[in-house]
Amino acid sequence: MTQLIKRAKYKSSVKDPGVPGILSMTMERFSFTPNDPSFSNNLNVEFRHVKGHKSSKEGVSKFALLNLTITDKVSYIFQFDTFADRELCRDFVAKAITFSSEHQHKDEQISSAEMNRRIKLLQEDSELQKLHKQFVMGNVLLETEFWATRKKLLDANSSGKAKQRVGLKSDMTFNVKPASDGQSNRVTFNLTPEMIHQIFAEKPAVRQAYLSFVPRKMTEKEFWTKYWKAQFIHSNKNIVAAAAEAAEDEDLAVFLKQDAILANEARHKIRKVDPTLDMEADEGDDYTHIPGHGLATENSKDELEAQYEPFKRSFLQDINRHAAVVLEGRTVDAETVDTRSVAEALASSKSVELAKEASDGNVHQERLDRITRMTEIEDLQASRDPPLAPLCIKDPRDYFDSQQVNTLNQLPGIRQVKPRLSSSEAYDSLKVSISEIRSVGLSDPTVSPEVASKVFNELTQNISHSKYQLGKNPHESILDTLPSITKEELLLHWTSIQELLKHFWSSYPITTSSLYNKVNRLKGAMSEIYNKLQEIKRSVQSEYRHQVSLLVQPMLQALDAAVAHYEVDQQKRSAKSAERPNGYA
Amino acid sequence: MTPVSSKQYADDVSLLMVLIDTNPLFWSSTATSFSFPKFLSQFLSFLNSILLLNQLNQVVVIATGLNSCDYIYDSSLSHTNQRAETLLQKLEEFVYKDEKLINKNDSVNGVGSSLLSGSLSMALCYIQRVFRSGSLHPQPRILCLHGSQDGPGQYVAIMNSIFSAQRSMVPIDSCVIGSQNSAFLQQASYITGGVYLKPQYLDGLFQYLTTVFATDLHSRSFLQLPKPVGVDFRASCFCHKNTIDMGYICSVCLSIFCKHHQKCSTCGSAFGQPQTSNLKRKAPDNGND
Numbered sequence: 075m076t077q078l079i080k081r082a083k084y085k086s087s088v089k090d091p092g093v094p095g096i097l098s099m100t101m102e103r104f105s106f107t108p109n110d111p112s113f114s115n116n117l118n119v120e121f122r123h124v125k126g127h128k129s130s131k132e133g134v135s136k137f138a139l140l141n142l143t144i145t146d147k148v149s150y151i152f153q154f155d156t157f158a159d160r161e162l163c164r165d166f167v168a169k170a171i172t173f174s175s176e177h178q179h180k181d182e183q184i185s186s187a188e189m190n191r192r193i194k195l196l197q198e199d200s201e202l203q204k205l206h207k208q209f210v211m212g213n214v215l216l217e218t219e220f221w222a223t224r225k226k227l228l229d230a231n232s233s234g235k236a237k238q239r240v241g242l243k244s245d246m247t248f249n250v251k252p253a254s255d256g257q258s259n260r261v262t263f264n265l266t267p268e269m270i271h272q273i274f275a276e277k278p279a280v281r282q283a284y285l286s287f288v289p290r291k292m293t294e295k296e297f298w299t300k301y302w303k304a305q306f307i308h309s310n311k312n313i314v315a316a317a318a319e320a321a322e323d324e325d326l327a328v329f330l331k332q333d334a335i336l337a338n339e340a341r342h343k344i345r346k347v348d349p350t351l352d353m354e355a356d357e358g359d360d361y362t363h364i365p366g367h368g369l370a371t372e373n374s375k376d377e378l379e380a381q382y383e384p385f386k387r388s389f390l391q392d393i394n395r396h397a398a399v400v401l402e403g404r405t406v407d408a409e410t411v412d413t414r415s416v417a418e419a420l421a422s423s424k425s426v427e428l429a430k431e432a433s434d435g436n437v438h439q440e441r442l443d444r445i446t447r448m449t450e451i452e453d454l455q456a457s458r459d460p461p462l463a464p465l466c467i468k469d470p471r472d473y474f475d476s477q478q479v480n481t482l483n484q485l486p487g488i489r490q491v492k493p494r495l496s497s498s499e500a501y502d503s504l505k506v507s508i509s510e511i512r513s514v515g516l517s518d519p520t521v522s523p524e525v526a527s528k529v530f531n532e533l534t535q536n537i538s539h540s541k542y543q544l545g546k547n548p549h550e551s552i553l554d555t556l557p558s559i560t561k562e563e564l565l566l567h568w569t570s571i572q573e574l575l576k577h578f579w580s581s582y583p584i585t586t587s588s589l590y591n592k593v594n595r596l597k598g599a600m601s602e603i604y605n606k607l608q609e610i611k612r613s614v615q616s617e618y619r620h621q622v623s624l625l626v627q628p629m630l631q632a633l634d635a636a637v638a639h640y641e642v643d644q645q646k647r648s649a650k651s652a653e654r655p656n657g658y659a
Numbered sequence: 660m661t662p663v664s665s666k667q668y669a670d671d672v673s674l675l676m677v678l679i680d681t682n683p684l685f686w687s688s689t690a691t692s693f694s695f696p697k698f699l700s701q702f703l704s705f706l707n708s709i710l711l712l713n714q715l716n717q718v719v720v721i722a723t724g725l726n727s728c729d730y731i732y733d734s735s736l737s738h739t740n741q742r743a744e745t746l747l748q749k750l751e752e753f754v755y756k757d758e759k760l761i762n763k764n765d766s767v768n769g770v771g772s773s774l775l776s777g778s779l780s781m782a783l784c785y786i787q788r789v790f791r792s793g794s795l796h797p798q799p800r801i802l803c804l805h806g807s808q809d810g811p812g813q814y815v816a817i818m819n820s821i822f823s824a825q826r827s828m829v830p831i832d833s834c835v836i837g838s839q840n841s842a843f844l845q846q847a848s849y850i851t852g853g854v855y856l857k858p859q860y861l862d863g864l865f866q867y868l869t870t871v872f873a874t875d876l877h878s879r880s881f882l883q884l885p886k887p888v889g890v891d892f893r894a895s896c897f898c899h900k901n902t903i904d905m906g907y908i909c910s911v912c913l914s915i916f917c918k919h920h921q922k923c924s925t926c927g928s929a930f931g932q933p934q935t936s937n938l939k940r941k942a943p944d945n946g947n948d
Contacts, residue, residue: 497725500683501758507686507695508751516700516743525863532859533870536885 076101078166083153084108084117088139092153099163101170104142106152117150121170129164140164192221204566205573209599215577219592223576265298273301274420275399276392278335281417288414336395556618563610564625567603571629574600578636584643597640604633672715673875674789674797676782677706677804679731681722681754682773685807685837693861698836701865702804703743709873710734710742717797719785721778722750723805724757725771728778730785772810775803775843779820779831786829798876800830800853803844806837811900814843821847830854832872836861842891842902849890856885897924 078099083092084106095108106117119142128141138160143149154160196203202224209215274281280301288297300323307319554561578596581589607626614622679702686695706718720732731753732746779801786799801824821843824831830853833844840857848855858867874882893902896917907916909923909930922929 497684497761498758500687501754503687504681504683504695504754505751507699508747508754511696511699512744512747512751514696516703517697520701520704521863521865525860526866529858529860529863529866530870533867533885537883 078163080159080163081155082106082159082163085139085151085153088151090151097152097163099166099170101173104167104170106150119144119150121167121173124167124171127164127167127171129160140167142167195224201566201569205570208570209573215573215592215595219577272399274417276395278339278424281420282335284414284417285421556614556622560610560614560622563606564622567607567610568629571600571603571632574603575632575636578640582639582643593640597637600633600636604630604637607633670798671875671877672713672797673709674717674719674786674799675709676785676799676801677702677718677720678723678775678778678782678801679720679804680773680806680836681724681750681757682771682807683725683754684771685773689806693836693864697862698864699747701868703746704865705868705873706732706746707742708869712873712875715797719782720746721781722753723773723775723778724753725773726760726762727753727757728774728781729753729756730781771807772813773805773807774813775805775807775810776813776816776820779803779817779824783820783823783827783829786827790827800832800876802832802834802872803847804834804836805841805844806835808837808839809841809843811895814895814900815897817843817847821850824851830876832856834858834864834867834872836864840891842893845887845890846892849887854884855887 080097081094082097083094084097085092093108093110095106097104097106099105101121103118103120105119108116123144124142125145126143128143130137130139138154138157140152140154140160140163141149142152152163154163196206206220210217210220274284284297288294292300303319307315556564574596578593578600581593581596584590584593607630611619611623611626686698689695706720709718710716716734718732718734719730722729722731729749731749732742734742737745782801786801789796789799821831824847829851831844831847831851832853833841833848833855835841835844835855835857845855847853854871856867856871858864871884874884891902893904894906894915895901896903896906897914898916898918898920901917903915903917907919907930908914909916909926909928911928912923912926914923914925916923920930
């Protein structure tokens with residue numbers, strides 16, 4: 075029974091006389107309406123919230139009470155006229171509680187994100203949407219069941235794209251000549267954290283200087299002032315002036331001289347170059363030390379005095395360094411605003427790299443091994459047999475089968491043409507025919523004209539017939555020749571049948587009543603589709619009828635098998651229930 | 660399996676590998692209207708006409724015997740004046756050799772089956788050699804003139820050659836001169852994109868050959884050639900070589916068996932227990948009779 079209505083009195087506690095009224099219960103909720111509308115005791119509670127129930131013992135207490143507990147503090151007590159009434163209600167409540175707990179289990183709190191994903195999936199895939207509409211809206215499948223088999227799709231969608239990190243800018247703003255006010259002698263420059271990061275990444279000497287000078291020797295502002303001064307001097311390309319300034323101010327000299335750290339790094343790189351490569355890596359590759367980077371330029375003709383050497387700088391150097399840094403990418407997240415921490419972070423990352431390489435002594439050994447291996451001259455080596463793995467075929471006779479004689483005996487349906495002659499006689503006749511043709515020669519005419527025309531006719535008819543039937547391309551599908559509406563319908567039915575059958579077969583063996591209901595619903599939907607397919611078969615044009623029925627046949631067979639299984643199961647159930655004495659349905 | 664489409668050839672030069680069936684038991688059982696000499700004469704005229712179509716065409720003939728296969732004729736090696744003579748000479752020698760290889764203890768049922776797998780492999784090896792000879796080579800294809808039944812023991816080997824022909828994009832045409840359709844050749848032609856034909860009037864075989872099988876691969880893109888209505892795709896099981904459509908497959912090497920085995924005979928992997936049906940779950944009503 076799905077609903078129970080009884081006269082009862084609502085009591086807020088056991089001592090309470092009680093408000094008479096009507097208690098009505100459905101599977102999901104119960105409600106109490108008092109007879110006297112002036113009392114405001116209308117109750118309407120879902121069974122989901124009811125945690126348990128207690129009832130007074132029949133023989134002991136006077137009243138038939140039923141106590142429904144919601145929480146520790148809140149409970150509802152109902153008093154019934156007779157104990158029989160109370161029993162009925164109690165059973166009903168028990169059933170309702172289990173029912174709602176089952177459902178509660180199923181009604182997962184679907185988060186809004188999950189909902190969004192589902193909606194997005196449905197919008198993207200129209201086929202999925204059709205299936206969803208057909209089954210979930212048509213109350214054949216529950217929402218959760220539908221999505222239970224598609225977890226993979228949902229997961230794939232939910233992993234959003236990883237956030238891209240912002241890379242380094244490729245422009246070199248810090249090398250630009252600071253803006254100068256044409257009127258006065260002031261020069262202004264701007265410095266952003268981004269630029270600071272870039273400067274530290276590209277010029278390790280500056281970074282080193284920062285770490286050592288600030289805050290011991292000068293403040294940050296002074297430091298940057300000096301830096302920009304150095305840049306200004308360089309931008310004038312006056313090397314002599316640079317030397318003069320450097321001689322005066324020691325700190326400035328750091329900025330003006332060439333970057334020693336970079337030079338060291340370059341030298342390290344040269345050493346690590348793999349000599350087994352065919353390119354000649356030699357000191358000439360250490361281009362930082364070559365005037366003009368190995369490029370023939372006119373300017374290098376003028377000889378500079380030795381004291382000016384360290385102050386030369388070239389633009390190419392800077393560009394190359396900048397490019398190298400940009401390609402390397404962001405090694406340190408530039409979230410930190412503090413200049414010092416950025417400098418330290420960069421310094422530490424560099425030192426970690428160096429430490430790793432130093433400790434990796436094995437790498438060096440491996441390289442040496444490889445070098446010695448590759449410098450061997452192949453011609454002078456003894457031939458090395460390639461390593462062989464033994465071929466493992468289990469008894470080849472099993473694989474290629476020597477039972478041919480036996481199987482030929484067993485093969486049904488092949489008409490055994492008895493040879494008229496034994497094998498030696500057959501061979502002889504073959505030899506005779508060969509020698510005969512050698513003596514006689516080819517027959518003239520090769521083929522008689524009547525036979526030839528018969529052949530032509532047969533071939534033409536065959537070709538045109540099959541072209542008409544199957545189309546030009548033998549591998550074209552029959553589906554394409556059908557009108558598009560029929561094709562769409564057939565494909566939709568196919569996907570829906572697959573969905574239904576999936577859920578159907580997974581519900582067996584039936585253990586709970588919910589599965590039983592599900593199977594019933596599925597069976598209903600399957601019979602509908604079955605009828606629709608029959609309809610299609612009947613309605614299609616006569617020329618396509620045979621092919622369509624061939625197409626539809628596997629679907630019908632699958633449905634038949636499912637329905638047959640269902641019916642057999644039903645019979646078993648009814649037979650079983652008939653035998654049980656208490657008629658438990 | 661989707662069959663491969665033939666390459667677009669700009670040239671119509673072809674290399675034709677013909678595999679003729681010289682199974683004496685088969686030939687001794689055919690009707691007199693289509694005996695071996697008649698077949699040979701039509702076949703030789705066909706070869707001559709192929710070589711006439713284009714100066715650069717090449718033909719190689721391989722004979723498929725009961726116990727062995729061999730090259731009978733190669734147009735690039737022999738003198739143009741005496742094609743038929745050299746071919747027939749070689750054929751006679753081959754038949755002699757084949758007879759010597761008969762194992763007296765083997766009793767052959769019915770017509771027996773010739774070694775199609777062997778000749779297919781030889782043809783494919785020759786074609787591979789041609790491929791490696793340079794970029795300027797005629798476009799190869801294989802023509803099987805076959806009459807004997809399908810030997811179920813050769814299923815695996817034939818399927819392997821069919822797949823390698825598919826990989827090298829060599830079409831296999833089949834002209835079945837026996838009484839029954841050959842499932843192997845149907846599959847071969849379908850998968851490799853060749854033509855399968857079972858002529859109705861065997862005394863007009865020459866007409867069939869020149870109309871359908873003399874077409875080179877370039878022309879096939881704009882010619883209509885006969886297509887079979889259906890192909891029998893059923894596999895044979897590896898234990899008894901019966902054609903089956905439902906069976907067991909080893910998940911390691913994909914060998915097919917018709918009934919449950921303890922272990923796979925090809926790769927030796929052990930199988931688990933078969934899944935028994937779930938009818939056992941409904942306990943038999945012992946007490947409620």
